[in-house]
Amino acid sequence: MYELYYWPEIQGRGEYVRLALEAGGAAYRDVAREKDGTDAMMRLLESPEVVAPPFAPPFLKDGKILVGQVAAILQHVGPAIGLAPKDAAAALWLHQIQLTVTDFVAEIHDTHHPIGNRFYYEEQKPEAKRRAAVFREDRIPKFMGWFETILSRNPAGSHHLVGDRLSYADTSLFQLVEGLRYAFPKAMRKSEGDWPKAVALHDRVAALPRIAEYCRSERRIPFNENGIFRAYPELDG
Amino acid sequence: MYELYYWPEIQGRGEYVRLALEAGGAAYRDVAREKDGTDAMMRLLESPEVVAPPFAPPFLKDGKILVGQVAAILQHVGPAIGLAPKDAAAALWLHQIQLTVTDFVAEIHDTHHPIGNRFYYEEQKPEAKRRAAVFREDRIPKFMGWFETILSRNPAGSHHLVGDRLSYADTSLFQLVEGLRYAFPKAMRKSEGDWPKAVALHDRVAALPRIAEYCRSERRIPFNENGIFRAYPELDG
Structure with missing residues (x-):
């Protein structure tokens, strides 16, 4: 079971990981969205005992592996969840x-x-x-x-x-x-x-089907003006 | 022999690749710094025959492999030039x-x-x-x-x-x-x-020794105000 750590109120950078895990049908916890989950995330980010601390969320825990940076997370999980080529x-x-x-x-x-x-x-x-x-x-x-x-x-x-x-x-x-x-x-x-x-x-x-179901579910956080994509009409064409 | 393609007049993003290749003692050509090299770089970027065209320089040619994005280039060459762990x-x-x-x-x-x-x-x-x-x-x-x-x-x-x-x-x-x-x-x-x-x-x-020699050589392009790092006193503290 993967553990994803990301800000619980936005899609943000975490969404690229969520979408891949959903499309791959992977079992995962979106930890910071659980009770006291943001505290758990901050502890991992700040604990002096973490030998390889991510620079920032999102990061993923896969057993003993802790990996940050969206592209590195996807490279790590891609083959296991069937979303990366073997070649x-x-x-x-x-x-x-x-x-x-x-x-x-x-x-x-x-x-x-x-x-x-x-x-x-x-x-x-x-x-x-x-x-x-x-x-x-x-x-x-x-x-x-x-x-x-x-x-x-x-x-x-x-x-x-x-x-x-x-x-x-x-x-x-x-x-x-x-x-x-x-x-x-x-x-x-x-x-x-x-x-x-x-x-x-x-x-x-x-x-x-998996993406359509995910987007209808409460697991998909709606776009909002705290995220990366923000609907500010004055910035549009 | 690796072929590196990057803008010939700046260190820029290419320098992270150059430094690794130099530290690893790798044989490489800095193609765009050769005669007509920038044309060769632009052809590779723009040719409709390139199946996997990099988004932008720097990119590296390693036999049939063409790879862009500094971090991906380094991940590709790292093990071969002794600058990445096996684990x-x-x-x-x-x-x-x-x-x-x-x-x-x-x-x-x-x-x-x-x-x-x-x-x-x-x-x-x-x-x-x-x-x-x-x-x-x-x-x-x-x-x-x-x-x-x-x-x-x-x-x-x-x-x-x-x-x-x-x-x-x-x-x-x-x-x-x-x-x-x-x-x-x-x-x-x-x-x-x-x-x-x-x-x-x-x-x-x-x-x-390899880095010291490189930095003294003409292969190391001096910092200048077309690169990523620019000495603009008004932007300093």
């Missing part, structure tokens, strides 16, 4: 895609916090507006265009990002499209036509 | 550290480009000043404090970040300290005393 070169490519998701997520976060987390959004609104415009006009097309390109070039077809089977990159792309639609609905309406394969993959992932 | 749990921990280096590097970049790369630094100076202050006061202590903590807790002693042998995380930490001293000399003078183990590790890496 080493394909697994490396999958990981590379996930690392690019990580970069994209950091940029999404910084649209509302371009100065830093010390200040509330309301205290960095002019900077956020300026950064969000660049993000909408330059960065969404760059990242989404790259996903579209690699889907187009996949020798096994454009049903999946890697090979001909579901991987954690597919569930991550689902989350990116979901979140971008929540945070930047106008910008997305204008541009989704430019990456039809990525949108189609999003739709296929959404229709997977 | 799987230790290798995962090493990778997790490198992913945290990646996050830190992105934040360092954004001190001078908090709005985005569309604008010159001169066009986002007020935002940069505000972000750099938060970076100096909150983020340098957070990241460097974490490196100090994990050095303190290493059961094999604080000579290395992972186990009792040199790894690519050590060469990366060397580069972080070098770069921070270049970009934020005042802030570093004030705070280096708070992480003596990290500074001592920097010094040991600097004294490694």
Whole structure:
């Protein structure tokens, strides 16, 4: 039984792990959402007895292994939950895609916090507006265009990002499209036509029975304005 | 023979790969620094025939394998060049550290480009000043404090970040300290005393014969104001 540790009130970075565990049908506890779970998370982060302390949530406990960083967590659990290819070169490519998701997520976060987390959004609104415009006009097309390109070039077809089977990159792309639609609905309406394969993959992932059930359940935390994707109309197109 | 592809005029993100290859005594070509090398790099990035195109430089060619993302490159070459442990749990921990280096590097970049790369630094100076202050006061202590903590807790002693042998995380930490001293000399003078183990590790890496030779050579591109670390006095403490 995996133990996931992440902030209990947001999807945030933890959601890429939750989605993979759900899609893989893995048994896991979302520890910080249990009673006193956030305390347990903070103890693990701060205890001087943890030899390899994660830098920040999310992190995952798998027996004696404690692993932080979303991409590293997914690389660790991927093969065990059937969401990573066995072939080493394909697994490396999958990981590379996930690392690019990580970069994209950091940029999404910084649209509302371009100065830093010390200040509330309301205290960095002019900077956020300026950064969000660049993000909408330059960065969404760059990242989404790259996903579209690699889907187009996949020798096994454009049903999946890697090979001909579901991987954690597919569930991550689902989350990116979901979140971008929540945070930047106008910008997305204008541009989704430019990456039809990525949108189609999003739709296929959404229709997977395990993902559909998860998204209807209370385990899926709704998007909200404490998370990475925030619906601030003034930051949309 | 590895082929590294990265912008030829800066250390940038490529430097974490260069340093590891140099420390491991690996044979490699720094392709974009050769005649017409940047064209070769752009062809690989843009050719529709590349099935798994990297999102951005740096990337590395190892026979048929093409791999982008610094942390993935290092994970791929680490074992072959003797800079990663054989034990799987230790290798995962090493990778997790490198992913945290990646996050830190992105934040360092954004001190001078908090709005985005569309604008010159001169066009986002007020935002940069505000972000750099938060970076100096909150983020340098957070990241460097974490490196100090994990050095303190290493059961094999604080000579290395992972186990009792040199790894690519050590060469990366060397580069972080070098770069921070270049970009934020005042802030570093004030705070280096708070992480003596990290500074001592920097010094040991600097004294490694291969690294010392590399840093004296023309293969080491000097720091400059097109790179990630930039000496802008107005952004320093």
